[in-house]
Amino acid sequence: MSIQTPAPTPTDTAKVADSDFTGDNRSSATIGDAARDYLNRLRGGDMGSLPALLGLVVLFAVFGLSHDKFLTTYNLTNLVIQAASICVLAMGLVFVLLIGEIDLSAGVAGGASATITALVMIDHGWSWWAAVLAALAIGAVIGLAIGSLVSLLGIPSFVVTLAFFLALQAVPLKLIGSGGSLRFNDEVLRGLSIKNVPVTAGWIAAVLLVVGFAGLTLWQHRSRVAKGLVHKPIALVALQLTVFAGIVLGLTALLSQNRAVNPNVFNISGIPWVAPVVIVLLLLWTFVLTRTRFGRHLYAVGGNAEAARRAGINVTRMKITAFVICTSMAAISGILAASYTGKVSPGSGGGNVLLYAVGAAVIGGTSLFGGRGRAIDAVVGGLVIATIPNGLGLLDQASYINYIVTGGVLLLAASVDAISRRRRSAAGV
Amino acid sequence: MTAELSAEAPYRPEPLAPLLELRGVNKSFGVVHVLHDVDFAVYPGQVTALVGDNGAGKSTLVKVIAGIYGRDSGDYLFEGAPVHVNGPRDVAGLGVEVVYQDLALCDNLDIVQNMFLGRELRKGIVLDDMTMEDRARETLASLSVRTVKSVRQSVASLSGGQRQTVAIAKAVLWNSRIVLLDEPTAALGVAQTRQVLDLVRRLADRGLGVVLITHNMNDVLEVADRVTALYLGRVAADVPTENVNHKQIVELITAGRSGDLGIRDDAAATI
Incomplete structure (x- = not known):
């Protein structure tokens, strides 16, 4: 009764393997093909960090033309330092956004952690690393609580973290007191923002980063070609490496200039210490998200939680871990913010800090709908967001303008996200 | 009775x-x-x-x-x-593997990632993507799957039949x-x-x-x-x-x- 389908013979299989996956054997593909592919992806709604890069270009053009101080090395260094805490907070939020949740309390959790950091250093004489560990521990505990409420009790994360957003503001208010502030002048932690990597060391690190990245990329490319797996055309790889090297070495050159207002008297040069902190975190989380089983499972939970559960993934544990990572990163972000301002006050981490970070992640290309996002999104988006208050500040605009522009940018980014999601589901990319 | x-x-x-x-x-x-x-x-x-x-x-x-x-x-x-x-x-x-009606695939992952979901191969703590891609391709080829262009396609871009095929291939991948x-x-x-x-x-x-x-x-x-x-x-x-x-x-x-x-x-x- 059954239809007779001959079992594939070995030669059949071999032929099939060669002819069926022609799309994979891209060794002969040219850079033109790659460009066409990329355009198709864009048209299908897979924008990646492109909106953020365009936004950055526009903002730099507008502010650069309207104020002559904006494009000075002094201001650009300042921008890097201001962006650092936003980037770190946004990197944490990427984990929560990836699984399709939101953490509204991350900003104030960072403020609370920074308060504790300052207190244990001032009142108890803890060394900076012990204080940082304490802040990380507090962040992790808050994340554990939020994650458990969300995934074990099933309360929407919006509600849980809104509650934490309100409740956690009490911590600095109680510990510092209304209107007060704690100084944040630890040699090392304050130094993250006001001190710079020695110029030589900065160059060595930058060159090592470029060489390491190039070596890894080329090695991967070669083994993929050797095994006949999907790979990019070599010209595209070369182009990517050139751009990467250009950005890293160019920024290093920029930051290595003497940027003191009075360069004959003072010498201020070198990469501010926060930059390597952000880069190390970026490398760490990129590795975790793309190269480990944990990262793969995180994407799976965000893409289809039921499928992940059936594949034997412990969805509850993944969600809790995502919140723990997010709030721990928020603690680091809070410390960086305190390092920049030199103090912790009851308002630290409140206000629009959280929405800046969400905006950063979303502008960078992380989806609010879950399942899409990268650590680099947070850094690129963080630079865009930090540019707005920086440039508007130079232009002496009233602060209400700042709120309006930032709110508008967040809305714009969310619209781009929603539209590209619709295009994706239509185009099936 | x-x-x-x-x-x-x-x-x-x-x-x-x-x-x-x-x-x-x-x-x-x-x-x-x-x-x-x-x-x-x-x-x-x-x-x-x-x-x-x-x-x-x-x-x-x-x-x-x-x-x-x-x-x-x-x-x-x-x-x-x-x-x-x-x-x-x-x-x-x-x-014994079950392929459910609602397929249980993750749209945001590609074919290889879906086929190995929950059972990823690793070298140390690092995912062994190359071996996984190789094995996914072998499995699809051994099932004479002719319709999938690239194993690195995202599952969202597949037709219903192709998705079913991937779900079945996922089930037979593990011998x-x-x-x-x-x-x-x-x-x-x-x-x-x-x-x-x-x-x-x-x-x-x-x-x-x-x-x-x-x-x-x-x-x-x-x-x-x-x-x-x-x-x-x-x-x-x-x-x-x-x-x-x-x-x-x-x-x-x-x-x-x-x-x-x-x-x-x-x-x-x-x-």
Whole structure:
């Protein structure tokens, strides 16, 4: 009764393997093909960090033309330092956004952690690393609580973290007191923002980063070609490496200039210490998200939680871990913010800090709908967001303008996200 | 009150022993008695069609086989020996894979990532993407899957038939012995149904035991070696496909009996 389908013979299989996956054997593909592919992806709604890069270009053009101080090395260094805490907070939020949740309390959790950091250093004489560990521990505990409420009790994360957003503001208010502030002048932690990597060391690190990245990329490319797996055309790889090297070495050159207002008297040069902190975190989380089983499972939970559960993934544990990572990163972000301002006050981490970070992640290309996002999104988006208050500040605009522009940018980014999601589901990319 | 199964012994041609066998399985949810003394067998190299109307207990039976539901009574035998099944992991350990109707694929991951989801290969703590891609490609090629352009395509870009294909390939990737397919052609067009049925046949030809849960008589008659019909939680018939026609299967599904096949009136009356 059954239809007779001959079992594939070995030669059949071999032929099939060669002819069926022609799309994979891209060794002969040219850079033109790659460009066409990329355009198709864009048209299908897979924008990646492109909106953020365009936004950055526009903002730099507008502010650069309207104020002559904006494009000075002094201001650009300042921008890097201001962006650092936003980037770190946004990197944490990427984990929560990836699984399709939101953490509204991350900003104030960072403020609370920074308060504790300052207190244990001032009142108890803890060394900076012990204080940082304490802040990380507090962040992790808050994340554990939020994650458990969300995934074990099933309360929407919006509600849980809104509650934490309100409740956690009490911590600095109680510990510092209304209107007060704690100084944040630890040699090392304050130094993250006001001190710079020695110029030589900065160059060595930058060159090592470029060489390491190039070596890894080329090695991967070669083994993929050797095994006949999907790979990019070599010209595209070369182009990517050139751009990467250009950005890293160019920024290093920029930051290595003497940027003191009075360069004959003072010498201020070198990469501010926060930059390597952000880069190390970026490398760490990129590795975790793309190269480990944990990262793969995180994407799976965000893409289809039921499928992940059936594949034997412990969805509850993944969600809790995502919140723990997010709030721990928020603690680091809070410390960086305190390092920049030199103090912790009851308002630290409140206000629009959280929405800046969400905006950063979303502008960078992380989806609010879950399942899409990268650590680099947070850094690129963080630079865009930090540019707005920086440039508007130079232009002496009233602060209400700042709120309006930032709110508008967040809305714009969310619209781009929603539209590209619709295009994706239509185009099936 | 065991349901009398006619047409059983004289017709069974296969010399093979069942790969998986359930004997006298009962399952209730509260006061609702869903499965009554169900006997069910899966033979290597054969497609067993599991048919029945809505509410006949097909899904419950599949979930019992998959280890998602426990049994109230009855035996679970694998290769003739009773096995202890405590949850889906034990069943997967036996080499039994279930492809659910709603596919359970992640749209945001590519084909390779989906096929290895939850069982990723690693070198140390780092994912071994190259080996996974290689093996995914081998598996798809060995199933003569001709329709997928690249194994690095995201699953969102696949058609319904291709998604079904990936879900089935995912199930056979792990050298599984038995694959249960829950309504694999339910949402597919004519050409795509063709692809999936061909694939189902090839799986059986490779020596796997295949269970095809379906509503579609054409699928049954085309690809199945045996038909097990459920009627109100009882096995109405378990016959080689060549011994029944379309009309008989429909009667078994809707009335529980057809001519001398099926549940006897007195048994049916006690349901």
